[in-house]
Amino acid sequence: EIVLTQSPATLSLSPGERATLSCRASQSVTSYLAWYQQKPGQAPRLLIYDASNRATGIPARFSGSGSGTDFTLTISSLEPEDFAVYYCQQHSNFLTFGGGTKVEIK
Amino acid sequence: EVQLVESGGGVERPGGSLRLSCAASGYTFDDYGMSWVRQAPGKGLEWVSGIYWNGDSTGYVDSVKGRFTISRDNAKNSLYLQMNSLRADDTAFYYCVRNSGIYLDAYFDYWGQGALVTVSS
Numbered sequence: 506e507i508v509l510t511q512s513p514a515t516l517s518l519s520p521g522e523r524a525t526l527s528c529r530a531s532q533s534v535t536s537y538l539a540w541y542q543q544k545p546g547q548a549p550r551l552l553i554y555d556a557s558n559r560a561t562g563i564p565a566r567f568s569g570s571g572s573g574t575d576f577t578l579t580i581s582s583l584e585p586e587d588f589a590v591y592y593c594q595q596h597s598n599f600l601t602f603g604g605g606t607k608v609e610i611k
Numbered sequence: 612e613v614q615l616v617e618s619g620g621g622v623e624r625p626g627g628s629l630r631l632s633c634a635a636s637g638y639t640f641d642d643y644g645m646s647w648v649r650q651a652p653g654k655g656l657e658w659v660s661g662i663y664w665n666g667d668s669t670g671y672v673d674s675v676k677g678r679f680t681i682s683r684d685n686a687k688n689s690l691y692l693q694m695n696s697l698r699a700d701d702t703a704f705y706y707c708v709r710n711s712g713i714y715l716d717a718y719f720d721y722w723g724q725g726a727l728v729t730v731s732s
Contacts, residue, residue: 521668539718543655548722549656560720592656596716597652600646600658 507531509593517611525579526606528593533573537597539571540578543605544589552591553578583608591598613637613721615707627697631638631726633690633707641665641685644710644717647692650704650725659705660692664713675701697730704728 508531515603518524528538538597540548551560553569566581580587588610591604619631631647646661660671660681669681679691690707704725710717 522695537718538715541660541719548724549719550722551718554711554718554720592716594656594658596718598715600661602658605655 507595507598507601508532509595509601511591511593511603511606513606514604515607515609517609518583519611520583520585522583523585524578524587524608526578526580526591526608527604528571528576528578530574530576530595532598534595534597535573537595538569538571538576539594539596541594542587542589543592544586549592560568580608613709615721615723616665617705617707617723617726620705620728622729622731623697624732625698625730627730628693628695629646629697629728631692631694631705631707631728635688635690635707635709635721638709640683640688642713644713644715645690646708646710646715646719647681647685647690647715648706648708648719648722649701650706651700651703654703657703661710661715661717662690663715668715670715694728697728702728702730 510529512527538556540553543549557569614632614636638710662669662729678696682691708719708727709721
């Protein structure tokens with residue numbers, strides 16, 4: 506099973522700041538990596554697929570990068586609605602999720 | 612507009628059974644594989660089970676193999692999860708999700724709002 510490790514567990518930032526979230530895979534997943542956002546009481550929402558492609562309707566301030574074992578989700582300038590939990594997921598070998606990164610207001 | 616609506620959640624005792632249903636609308640149902648993803652309260656996400664577009668192949672996480680059965684009825688645009696021999700650690704919100712392709716290896720582009728399953732004596 507491919508294990509995805511997300512860091513940090515919590516990121517404390519202010520609106521307008523840049524957020525950089527990491528997802529590391531225990532073995533290569535090539536580019537088969539997606540990112541999701543989940544707000545309290547809501548279902549997750551797809552943000553990024555295939556490591557760097559924004560899903561439909563996702564603002565340009567969200568970007569994904571990486572390949573192989575190291576991936577990054579960047580939010581260029583945090584808006585109030587971006588404070589949430591973010592999960593990565595691989596579909597290269599079976600299907601697994603990372604443990605999540607909570608982006609909270611500082 | 613794609614919509615996925617789960618039903619069938621509730622409270623059940625350990626060892627009991629529940630059947631979740633998911634009604635899909637807004638797209639051609641049999642053009643996509645489907646999955647169930649769960650989330651224990653306050654915890655992360657876990658893929659539980661998935662099924663090909665035509666139902667010919669299924670997959671399960673090890674912890675539910677032999678206890679849960681996924682199925683679909685393309686004529687009714689519906690997905691199901693039969694859960695038997697329930698355990699306390701099956702307590703979670705269960706999300707019906709659409710796979711990005713026809714098979715199991717996919718990301719999940721649409722999610723339902725979730726159905727809460729509570730297993731407790």
